[in-house]
Amino acid sequence: MRINRNDSTNGAENKAPQVQPAASIPQSDPEPAHKDKKEKVHKKKHAADTRKKREQEEPGEEEHAGRRFPFGCLVVLIILALVAFGGYKVMQFYGEIDGKTSLGEEQTVTIEQGSSVGAIATQLKDAGIIEYDWLFKEYAKYSGKAEGIQYGEFTLRSGMDYNSIIQTISQQVRRPTANVTIPEGTTAVGVAQIFVDAGLVDSVDTFLNCANGTDGSDFSQYSFWTQIPDNGRLMKCEGYLFPETYNVYADEDVYYYVDTLYSEFDKKTAGLTDTINAKGTTIDDVVKLASFIQEEAGVESEDAKVSACFHNRLESSDPLWAEHKLESNACSYITQDVENNYLWNSPTAEYYGWPEQGAIPEDVLSLYDTYQISGLPAGPISCPGYAAIEAALNPDQQYLDEGYYFFVTGHPDTDVAGQYFYAKTAEEHQANVEKAGWAG
Known part of the structure; x- marks a missing residue:
């Protein structure tokens, strides 16, 4: 008697399957059962082979995800970093313009007559008053306040806001100046006398002692000065106090006046160096x-x-x-x-x-x-x-x-x-x- 598969399936909930003694099972029926088992094994093997082949031909989800996730994250992180950095710099710029709560020590900044806004901005940066010279230049320009900037000596502090800086250097606090004209062919003694007559130096000796370096004054920043031989000449400064008309500050020391003349000589003769060397x-x-x-x-x-x-x-x-x-x-x-x-x-x-x-x-x-x-x-x-x-x-x-x-x-x-x-x-x-x- 065969096992009724439908009965065993449908009646599983109410009735346990009945199993007949082995002696009563006919000998001619084993082939269908063996065939069914072989079919199951074959199907499982086919499914496994198909899955393996698919895995080889197509990347799995984990492999796809492993490639996509880091690249996408990197792009997002870069964008976020740029936004964050840009925001940080903008905050820095605003902080620079608005100034700091804690200011540095006072220092004197001298703005020369005729200085451009760009030159003034660079001077303020070099002095440590501001951090961004280009930002100050653009702010002064587009705020319409650049035209009011004056020349002279000003007291400033690092960390000041831009409006306070511009307001300070726009005040009429110019130092007194004097015009001094030195004719070509004037002797060193004559040059000294010109400065005495202008009320800028107290005596001819004071001027000459500085110009000749006998009072300890050093002008070795100029190459010509170091090339003047000590050969018994009357005055080391003779010939080098360049004749010109100068506008100088009227409240400076003698070194400032001598240095102004030496600086002019150095600038005017700088272009002759190659010719001098060529002619031996x-x-x-x-x-x-x-x-x-x-x-x-x-x-x-x-x-x-x-x-x-x-x-x-x-x-x-x-x-x-x-x-x-x-x-x-x-x-x-x-x-x-x-x-x-x-x-x-x-x-x-x-x-x-x-x-x-x-x-x-x-x-x-x-x-x-x-x-x-x-x-x-x-x-x-x-x-x-x-x-x-x-x-x-x-x-x-x-x-x-x-x-x-x-x-x-x-x-x-x-x-x-x-x-x-x-x-x-x-x-x-x-x-x-x-x-x-x-x-x-």
Whole structure:
């Protein structure tokens, strides 16, 4: 008797299946049961193979998720970081503009006349008053407050809000100033006297002691200063107090005034360095010769020609000039008041008491008398202007090549006053002296 599968399924809840003794089961029925079992095993194997093949061909959910999740997170984190950083910087900028609750110590900031808003912003940043110079510049510009900014000295503190800073530097607190004009060819003593007369320095000695460094003043920040040889010259500062018109503060110390002049000399001659090196000379020798050109020419149109005459005297192979003497009346032992002579009747001679003491000291003549010594004197004899300095470096090539050695200017009381006469020989020069009205 066969097992009724439907009965066993439907009646499972109410009745347990009845099992017949093994002896009563027919022998001819085992094949269907064996076949059914084999089919089940085959189906399970097929399902397992299909699942395995699918896993190999297609990534599982876990594998998909493992690739997608970190990349998406990274993008989100980057965006959040940028937003957070941007917000942080914006808060910093607002905090900078609004100022801090705790301010730094007071400090004095000097704004020079003519300074741009950008330059002022950089100056405030360098002083530690503000952190962002570009932000201050834009704020001052677009707030419409830049036009009110003044020059002068102002007391500021780090951490101040921008409106307070602008309000402070917009107040009329300008320092008193004075205009000082130094003519080209002025001696160092004459320059010192100009500052004394302007009420800026108490005495000529105070100015010269500072300018010469004898009071301990140091100007080694300028390369020219360190190149001036200690060769017994009268004054280290002679020749380097650049002639110009200056607008200076009227309540400063002497170092400020001297440094202003040295700074101008340094700026004006900075572009000549390559030419000086190429010609194998020094800035000191150039200034020395320029001081003679300034005294002997005095007119820019004649500077290069006079320079050529001096160069020929100092460098020519002509036997008549074998001693290479400069032979300039601007610095020699002469006693003619009509001549502007550094050792005889200049402010320098008066400062040292020559010739009231009876004579110019021999040790001075041995360093400065251009009729006695070969080559250039120990130091310059005045403070030359830029045109004379350039002419000393670049003499007129034609006059140099053609061998001009002499020059003379027309006497002030003649109809050739101010005219220049050049000559190659002593005979030609003597004829020019008569023509210029100096023979009488």
